[in-house]
Amino acid sequence: MLEYIAKRISFMALSLLVTSLIIFLLLEVMPGDVVKIMLGQHATEEAVSSLRAELGLNRPLHIRYLSWINNLLHGNLGESMYMEGVKIAPLVIRRARNSALLAIACLFIFVPISLIFGALGGLTDSKIAEVFISITGLFALSIPSFVTGIFLIYIFSVALPLLPASSNIPPGTSIFQNLESLILPAVSVSLVMFGYVARMTQSSMEDVLQSDYIRTARLKGIPDKYVIYKHALKNALLPSITVIGMNIGWLFGGLIVVEKLFGYPGIGYLLVMGLQSRDIPLVEVIMLFIVTIYLLANFITDLSYSILDPRVEITKAE
């Protein structure tokens, strides 16, 4: 077990290192010189080169990479290039908190609903539940979340004016005072998740119910209710846990589109803005942040899976 954890952590560290290198190199070759954007079109050559020196942009590439990594490891994330004097660390933390809130709202909406629907779909022979899951699952899975979001806005903000169409938070108030603006973005993201998880739960429930040990339990005369709660449910939910865990990392990526659609002040929207204004230091930090969350979520999922299912022999797994 310990060996496995050590292996996974070292792979994560390697991934982060290579990712940081990829991100750094990609963004360094990005044209649209920030210095020229900062100084405007009519800047003199002299002003440009002195600002470059001030920002340390005239040092060789590898030195810049090493000093960037060194700063990151010391918790020094630097300042935004576009928004002058704005420190990156508190900005990213604040926005990530908002995104996390949205992600948690999504989890609360889609996890219970999709598990219940999936399990019911697998348990009953009723065609209705099955067809409902496969049709909504298909639509939810294949339609991009910004399109689902547009339909939701049209229904719940334009046709029936019930909910706000954007999540613009008035200055001076926090997201907690504007919880109704969370609903539509959370539902748009949740629909995609519903597609994955409900389908998964349904098919694994069906598999489990056909297995030998369920038949044995039934033949022994154990009441159906007991068979389902004690024997079937636990095993049927295992694959769903993996899917949910994988989606937590995906959520942070998937939120980008929905946050832009609703103008929600999360980390994804910050990334879109950062790319548009060529704010390289900010974009670098956000990218690394999201990749870290993604890797951690996958790691935790695998671990919890092995704890819940003792059959998974973790030491031999690669």
Added chain:
Amino acid sequence: MKNTIKKYFKDKFSSKFLVKIKNSPSGIIGLILVTFWILMVIFGPMIAPYDATRMNLADAYQSPNTEHLLGTDRYGRDMLSRTIIGSRTIMTTAFGIAVISTVLGIGIGFTAGYFGGLIDEVIMRFMDILMSIPSLLLAMVMLGIVVTPGIFSVILIISIVYSPRTARVARSALLEYKSEEFVDAARIRGESFFYIVFGEIFPNTIAPLIVEGTARFAYSIMTVASLGFLGVGLRPPTPDWGLMVAENQDSIFLAPWTVIVPALAISSLVVGASLFADFMDKYLRKV
């Protein structure tokens, strides 16, 4: 090699295909939707009643009427024409991505799988790392590098982002046949790497690769639309569906049709492509 592939396609895409798809209602719906948009791509310019990019401010924000069947946007551009012409960019991009990412994946996956050992380890580890960056995120940043992305750069970048996934499929397809006797025989005959891989192994791996390519096509439509919406794909005034949703989003109260029409177009194409991809998966795996 040519003959094996020809025979393969004759076997799989003859009357059997028609019989199979007749019994699959979702497959038919998918095929109809995709065919509809393919026809729009080919005949669009003849059908579209107006120029997709011509502005006419006098006609701005007209709700759907007999002159403009799907209304006009804030610049008075005809929504029907923009939607029809918009199918061309998204379909060509998605098709290009499906083809190029499969080719890239075959190249990478076959090399890794055939040589094995350290080469395999290094290539596949690197692919794992690339996959640990969410694909939309990686595509966004790479597209951000290109100042004004055209169709070709969008195709190339998304293909690179997708290549680790196709490489995995190609690699495992190759490994299935690598230790077969006919491959050993070819090796002993002294055939080249290129001949063994493409002449002997490749014809056997076509089915999973076609399945993967069709699924990639469906995914690409989603990704291209999302990137257009995020403003990192094609630039205005190109009639790109994702871009159209983003451009008109703030008119949703005043002129909802400007947003709903491209949103419906995206949905119909994506659902059609996924249904068809699902059908191909079942069909080619079973036969």
